[in-house]
Amino acid sequence: MARLNTFFLPPEQWPANEGEVVRLSGPEARHMGTILRTEKAQTVRLFDGQGREGLFTVRDIAKHRADLEAVKLAEHPDPEDGLTLAIGWGKSKRRDYLLEKVVELQGNGVIFWQAKRSQGALPDDPKATWNEKFVQAAKQCGAVRLPNLETVPGGVEGLLAMAGAFDHCYLAWEAEEANTPLSPDMLSKGRTLVVIGPEGGFDQAEADKLLQAGFAPVTLGPSILRWETAAVYCLSLAMFGAQDRS
């Protein structure tokens, strides 16, 4: 059987019970009706990005809306483990690409932070387009949960304030102080935060603050990695670590 098409339904619209009918509207409905030409009585898959997914039967469909009856609903609990990446902000053509990879590689979240050597100004709030990128990537790869997305102003102090939400905090450090390779094991237990510097690297003072706050320095290997390569490397190790555990 061919894989079902998946559509995003905002969490606030999610049905409480099987048998309920929801109305999909906007671009997702247009995608379903006009582009994919979905028909009455067909089955589609919906997800809300917060762990809920389900199979729905099309009861009625028009150009800009679709009425869908929930046939089978499932809910996946919040993960207790997983990797969040804190990435030093920079102007980059590769940001959209990285956001897609975070979804595909099952990252828990992305935090953009303003580093001393960051080029360009960090937006105050995550842009709607970034979340849209998450949604599209999740539709493609079957993810049930959209990664968390935050921007943290206030430089490294802003990051330090968030550290308490994590069980383990690491600093991806390209210097002699980091002898320990980051491993899948380190990323497989609990909520983990890995901080990646901006393209220009960490400022020594920034790194010192993180180290003094208990962020463990780790190396990502002998190669000099671009920021987005460092990110997918960490995400890949974490995704393997999760499989190894189960």
Add this chain to the structure above:
Amino acid sequence: MARLNTFFLPPEQWPANEGEVVRLSGPEARHMGTILRTEKAQTVRLFDGQGREGLFTVRDIAKHRADLEAVKLAEHPDPEDGLTLAIGWGKSKRRDYLLEKVVELQGNGVIFWQAKRSQGALPDDPKATWNEKFVQAAKQCGAVRLPNLETVPGGVEGLLAMAGAFDHCYLAWEAEEANTPLSPDMLSKGRTLVVIGPEGGFDQAEADKLLQAGFAPVTLGPSILRWETAAVYCLSLAMFGAQDRS
């Protein structure tokens, strides 16, 4: 000390001994002289993409050529281990990106093969622009060896003919037959080949041929990965596996 600038010197020009002077010409020389404004008596790093690197002093420099004296030469032996990816051909805007990642993540090589579901025709020979991408990526990340690059016509039979060059062969298979997760360990001993299908997936007959030839089916995890994500995932596990070993 700031990291030295690196330039590519074709292997056929590599000096036999320290003290010899080589002449760098063409775009690399232009990059050195005109763009980076390197001056006489400065030190630069050269590499030949086949394991040799060295520090050189600039004896003379003009717009399109530089005469460089070898001060310190090093040679790195062929790796006995490492990952080669065989990737099902497809039209993709992300190929250049992937070629860069293969260098950064220390992949041994890339083989493009024509799958049944490949869209577009595989070129007969690796394009010069692909190798140039390798060179630029290697300059940025300090790699001493350019990955091997091949195109294999003849579909999956062409791939099977190459299997003998590898110690371990795997098939990244998204189906129920693949229960075994690909692990860093599997990629850390000997020369390994991992076959990734085209965007449309493997044809059953193709997969059967590979399985019958002894390619071990492995899963890359629960998520549906795009071809270039599957590639960087495998490369990341291999790079970690290499660190873990040493």
